[in-house]
Amino acid sequence: MKTRRSNFDLLVSIFTALALLSLFIFMLLVPEGKAYRIVANDVEKKDFELSRLQMQYDQYFDRHSHLQDEYRDAMQAIENDFNIEDFIEKHSPDVNSLEAQVLKSHRSKGVYSIKDVNITARFNSPNNFYILIEKMNQSEWVMAIKRPIIFERIEDEIQVTFSMKVYSAAL
């Protein structure tokens, strides 16, 4: 009689414990475990994506630095505002005489401020003209020489007249 009672208690204990554990496992532990796995996967993906973005940033940064170094002068030139006195002062030594006149200023599509400038220069040899063009290309402004270009012989000198557009970044 005693043994049967004891066995009954044991079975009840085991089944009760198993039932409680099962409830705990399936109601709480498994959902939380699934959530953990999902969040861990998300974090791993985000981490991978962040590493990819970081690599992309490093590449962009290197390229940006490289471009800045390579085109520093060009970028500076487009930022500079054209000054006619400075222009004449800088380029007068290459020719016998140099005159410049700003005709008008306007904007191009809101990107650049453009000054139309007329140039009249006198020199002894066409070589002076070639040197003038080369120096203008290396100067601190972005100047596009426009046709017509008119060369005239005036006594022993050659007079050249042309127009140019001076570009600078619009403020």
Add this chain to the structure above:
Amino acid sequence: MPYSFIAPRPKTLLSSEVRLTLIFFSVIGMMLLLLYGFFLYQNSELQIEKETLQLQHEEMREQNEILQDDIDFIEDQASFTENIVTENIILKEQIKNFLDLVPDEIILSKVSLTSKDLLLNGVSIDQNSFQDKLEVPLSSMFHKTTVKYTQLLDERLEFISHSIIHKEIKP
């Protein structure tokens, strides 16, 4: 009344087997609770990490976009500036190539170069000199060249040459 020398076993609420079973399931329950606690803690930590990564992700993406825009801007400006410099050099080379063609027998008094035509005023010692040494090269560079000659008192020949480039008709 006979006495027994065997000490009576104390009566307990749970038998030793049941207690052992309960201890066994309690230990398992504790371990599962610990695992559940681990999931809860990790989920909360991972959630914070995920949010941090999300923020870093957005910041990095914004920085990449800013850098990319800046790179595009530098490339556009550099390309624009380089085009102008190249066009100036081409123009200079065109003028140099043309002026190098002019022989000593021909003295130019005026040269007007536009994008469509070339107007030359000058003096030549004779018509053949002009035709052989300048008109032929001009014919290869332009589509049509017309020349007007005027005899001067000193037997030299004044000429006005007009060379034009036809616009290409697109099909």
